[in-house]
């Protein structure tokens with residue numbers, strides 16, 4: 001405890017979904033309709049989400065993790081193949097490369113924006129490289145033109161991990177249609193949610209058709225087509241698949257979240273600018289830098305780094321102290337190459353990716369969601385100040 005009374009009397013969560021009456025009514029409508037699983041609402045959400053991104057088609061799934069798995073499954077990777085990605089990501093980006101049989105290779109990130117560094121991606125390309133998976137980190141886009149040029153030059157597939165990036169734009173275009181496929185997350189903390197859920201957008205109809213099949217056991221018909229009027233219950237397994245189909249109950253939430261996405265993102269931007277203003281006189285707290293290319297930031301996360309040299313405690317202790325002040329935080333992300341499995345299996349170690357490692361020890365995310373109030377942000381600032389005062393070197 002930094003003093004007797006915490007900065008806030010009630011706990012401020014790191015994230016909170018913004019669910020309105022529209023979502024509730026739509027879910028009730030699904031429940032009353034007798035059709036709960038994949039059906040017309042999923043089809044509608046797919047169509048509307050594809051339209052948002054400008055991609056030809058969209059495939060709704062149970063999570064972005066499932067989406068990454070499906071996309072990578074369609075690459076038919078071989079054990080010697082390599083896929084280049086960023087170490088500053090949620091483990092599932094990397095885990096799915098391994099699960100699909102290839103070797104993950106990491107390129108370092110920009111020290112200030114935490115976006116994957118295209119020049120380092122190019123340095124890591126070998127004759128075994130098949131694909132590159134950048135992450136639009138925190139809701140800002142990575143440098144797609146540079147990555148696209150590299151992938152074209154070397155004949156590689158570009159796949160966007162757009163889990164953070166619903167509504168993000170790059171040089172005037174919403175992200176998602178500048179690659180082989182892009183995967184969005186609708187997990188409960190994301191800019192729009194379906195509770196759990198995700199969406200793949202894609203402009204290759206053949207790949208999309210295969211992903212639709214693979215998301216439902218690899219059989220030729222999903223439940224909607226088998227049990228609705230005019231459907232037939234017969235099926236044929238074309239290749240072994242998974243069980244990753246989104247339910248209509250989830251899509252019912254997503255349809256209304258999508259309508260509100262611009263408004264949610266506008267609110268997030270306002271709050272992010274307010275954090276930048278509030279934190280400008282606390283040198284021990286360093287927000288991320290902004291990319292120099294033109295972009296629209298969806299502000300999924302407000303990530304800061306700690307000036308550790310000025311403090312007697314480390315980042316984890318600092319996050320614990322914030323908990324005691326009744327402020328919730330998130331951790332996005334410690335570098336994946338230093339996680340146990342990746343160190344042991346591939347011999348990855350400290351020193352290989354200096355920018356990711358430097359940031360991975362210092363970063364954490366402050367509360368950010370549409371219903372956060374400016375008074376809450378003042379409480380966050382007061383808590384940061386109290387902890388810094390107590391633990392200053």
Ligand SMILES: Cc1ncc(COP(=O)(O)O)c(C=O)c1O
Pocket residue numbers: 062063064065066089090092093135161163164184185186187197198
């Ligand atoms: C960069 C990134 N990729 C993928 C995922 C996986 O998303 P999901 O929880 O929908 O599986 C996440 C989740 O937070 C993420 O942050």
